[in-house]
Each structure stands twice: as structure tokens, then as C-alpha cells.
Amino acid sequence: MDQTRHHPKRPLGLALAVSLALSAALFIALLVMNQPLKTTSAPQGIISFQLAGTAQHAQAILASWQPDNVSLARASLWLDFAFIAAYLTLLLQLTRRLSRDRPGVRERIIAKWVRMLFIVAGTSDVIENIALLNNFNPPDNSLSMAASIFSLLKFTGLLLGLAGLIIIRAARRQPLTPAS
Known part of the structure; x- marks a missing residue:
């Protein structure tokens, strides 16, 4: 094998790998916590709330x-703050990694918008959680509506940001790992 033609794969990077592992672990914990919260009034658990x-x-x-499940819902919302930090860190690191070797102005603008969408999504998630934590005793129309609006803003920001990452990745001029 010709040593000059062999290129090692670019490693994922320790920070990105840690963020991915932490995000996955917190996501699984939140999924497990959400299972007892699924009822006929809340078919999606905390998401219904x-x-x-x-x-x-x-x-x-x-x-x-x-x-007990109301306490579990509160604990789930508090744990979600850690998940927000983890997934936001992961998505920002992933955006930086995918746009690292993108010298074009258009690609840098797309990456800037993707980062902004992820930050808006994370901020909306934090505000949503604050509204939900204040909406337990007794529930309030304005807090319920605010939580719904910020939840939709969060999901929209995440979906558009992920679509932007796909665009950045699809438009890549150089592969992540050079051909050997």
C-alpha cells in the first residue's frame, strides 16, 4: 500500500463525542421519565403538557x-435544562465541524443562520421550561399559551437548523474523509 495515498479518517473529536454521548444519555433518561406521564389526557406525556x-x-x-407523576414531570423539566445545554453544544459543534472547510461566503452565511436557529431553539426551550414549571399550581392560560408558542418555536428552529446542516453537508466541496 502506498503510504502517501493513505489518509487516516478524521476523528470525530473528543468534545463532539462527549457532547453526543451526553445528549444521547440525557435524551434516553427523558424518554424513560416520559413513559409514566403518558395518559389518555396526555398521550405524548410531557409534550402534551x-x-x-x-x-x-x-x-x-x-x-x-x-x-408522583406530577413530581416526575417537574423533575423531567429540570433535567431538560441539562439536555438543552448538551444538545445545543452538540449542534453548535456539529455546525462548526461541517462548515470548517467551507470557504465560500454563501456557506458561511448558511452556517451563521444555522447557528442562530439552534440558539433560538435552545433559548425557546429554556423559556418554555420556565413557563411550564410555573404552570403547575394552578395552570394559567397565558403560561399555557406561552409554553405552546415557545415549544413550536423550538421545534421549528431545530428542524430548520437541521435542514441547514443537511444543505451545508450536501454542498461540501471536499469530503470529510479523503478517498484513499
């Missing part, structure tokens, strides 16, 4: 959860 929209719907969801 996020998207309740009205105090009446939020109250119905809270009533369907046993007192």
Missing part, C-alpha cells in the same frame, strides 16, 4: 397524572 395551550387542557393533564 408543553402543547396544552389552555389552562383547562393543562389542568386535565395534571389531573390525569398521579401526585
Whole structure:
């Protein structure tokens, strides 16, 4: 084998790997915590509470959860703050990695917008959690609506940001790992 033609694969990078592992572990923990929160009033668990929209719907969801599950929902929201930090770090690192060797102005602009979308999504997630933590006793129409709006803003920012990452990756002029 010709040594001059062999190029080692670019490593994932320790920071990116740690962010990925931490995000995955926290995501799995949140999924496990969400299982007991799924009821007929909250078929998606905590997500149903996020998207309740009205105090009446939020109250119905809270009533369907046993007192232990209300505590579990609160704990899930607190754990979500750590998950927000982890996934936001991961997505920003991934954006930097995919746009590292993109010298074009258009690619830099797309990467800037992708970073902004991820930051908006993370910030919206934090505000949503604050609204939800304040919406337990008793639920309030304005807090329920705010949580729903910020939840939708979060999901929109994440989806558009991920679409931007796909565009950045698809437009790459150089492969991540050079051909051997």
C-alpha cells in the first residue's frame, strides 16, 4: 500500500463525542421519565403538557397524572435544562465541524443562520421550561399559551437548523474523509 495515498479518517473529536454521548444519555433518561406521564389526557406525556395551550387542557393533564407523576414531570423539566445545554453544544459543534472547510461566503452565511436557529431553539426551550414549571399550581392560560408558542418555536428552529446542516453537508466541496 502506498503510504502517501493513505489518509487516516478524521476523528470525530473528543468534545463532539462527549457532547453526543451526553445528549444521547440525557435524551434516553427523558424518554424513560416520559413513559409514566403518558395518559389518555396526555398521550405524548410531557409534550402534551408543553402543547396544552389552555389552562383547562393543562389542568386535565395534571389531573390525569398521579401526585408522583406530577413530581416526575417537574423533575423531567429540570433535567431538560441539562439536555438543552448538551444538545445545543452538540449542534453548535456539529455546525462548526461541517462548515470548517467551507470557504465560500454563501456557506458561511448558511452556517451563521444555522447557528442562530439552534440558539433560538435552545433559548425557546429554556423559556418554555420556565413557563411550564410555573404552570403547575394552578395552570394559567397565558403560561399555557406561552409554553405552546415557545415549544413550536423550538421545534421549528431545530428542524430548520437541521435542514441547514443537511444543505451545508450536501454542498461540501471536499469530503470529510479523503478517498484513499
